[in-house]
Amino acid sequence: AQKVTQAQTEISVVEKEDVTLDCVYETRDTTYYLFWYKQPPSGELVFLIRRNSFDEQNEISGRYSWNFQKSTSSFNFTITASQVVDSAVYFCALSLYNNNDMRFGAGTRLTVKP
Amino acid sequence: GAVVSQHPSWVICKSGTSVKIECRSLDFQATTMFWYRQFPKQSLMLMATSNEGSKATYEQGVEKDKFLINHASLTLSTLTVTSAHPEDSSFYICSAAWWGNTEQETQYFGPGTRLLVL
Numbered sequence: 147a148q149k150v151t152q153a154q155t156e157i158s159v160v161e162k163e164d165v166t167l168d169c170v171y172e173t174r175d176t177t178y179y180l181f182w183y184k185q186p187p188s189g190e191l192v193f194l195i196r197r198n199s200f201d202e203q204n205e206i207s208g209r210y211s212w213n214f215q216k217s218t219s220s221f222n223f224t225i226t227a228s229q230v231v232d233s234a235v236y237f238c239a240l241s242l243y244n245n246n247d248m249r250f251g252a253g254t255r256l257t258v259k260p
Numbered sequence: 261g262a263v264v265s266q267h268p269s270w271v272i273c274k275s276g277t278s279v280k281i282e283c284r285s286l287d288f289q290a291t292t293m294f295w296y297r298q299f300p301k302q303s304l305m306l307m308a309t310s311n312e313g314s315k316a317t318y319e320q321g322v323e324k325d326k327f328l329i330n331h332a333s334l335t336l337s338t339l340t341v342t343s344a345h346p347e348d349s350s351f352y353i354c355s356a357a358w359w360g361n362t363e364q365e366t367q368y369f370g371p372g373t374r375l376l377v378l
Contacts, residue, residue, distance in 0.1 A: 179366075181366070183369070188371070189351060189353075189371065189372045189374070190369065190370075190371040190372060191304075191353065191355075191369035191372075193366065193368065193369070196366050237303065237304070241367075247306075248294070248306065248367060249306075250303045250304045250305075251303065252302070252303045253302075253303050255301075
């Protein structure tokens with residue numbers, strides 16, 4: 147069975163600090179997808195990134211970057227120069243190729259203070 | 261693109277009544293829709309998966325007679341909480357996905373429905 151672990155329950159930083167959210171996953175399948183979603187206080191899940199298991203290339207999108215390492219089964223998310231608007235709960239998730247079994251981590255609540 | 265809506269966004273009902281929540285894919289045809297439940301400060305838990313025109317597949321521990329799911333068209337799925345009780349109060353989120361292009365592996369989520377059962 148798949149499992150996603152987000153060990154950091156809550157993180158608090160001051161604006162402009164860099165912050166890394168950890169995600170470790172478990173699966174026996176060789177083909178899978180990893181995701182990060184942002185859930186602001188409004189509750190709506192905002193899709194941030196999808197990465198398939200064959201693509202270990204790291205990705206940067208503005209202040210966001212993701213580090214995917216299959217050797218350690220990790221898919222960490224870094225926010226550079228954090229802003230107050232980044233305050234939200236961030237979920238890491240894993241799904242198998244057929245997309246019928248998506249598992250979420252427990253989430254990390256990020257608070258960015260001005 | 262890939263917009264999913266839910267209605268209502270908020271519902272308060274009395275214990276024993278039934279509540280219907282709609283999930284619509286606005287700009288694509290969703291072959292598969294998913295229903296999740298999220299309790300306060302907890303993660304999303306998959307309740308069921310539904311494919312258009314067929315019966316939903318429920319996760320272990322989810323009562324199919326209590327949470328009725330209908331996926332009658334490629335753009336609409338409904339979740340009916342029958343005889344709701346206070347312990348059913350939660351945040352219900354749907355998501356939709358479609359096959360046929362490179363985006364098929366991504367689920368797009370609705371804004372969620374907050375249910376409060378008094």
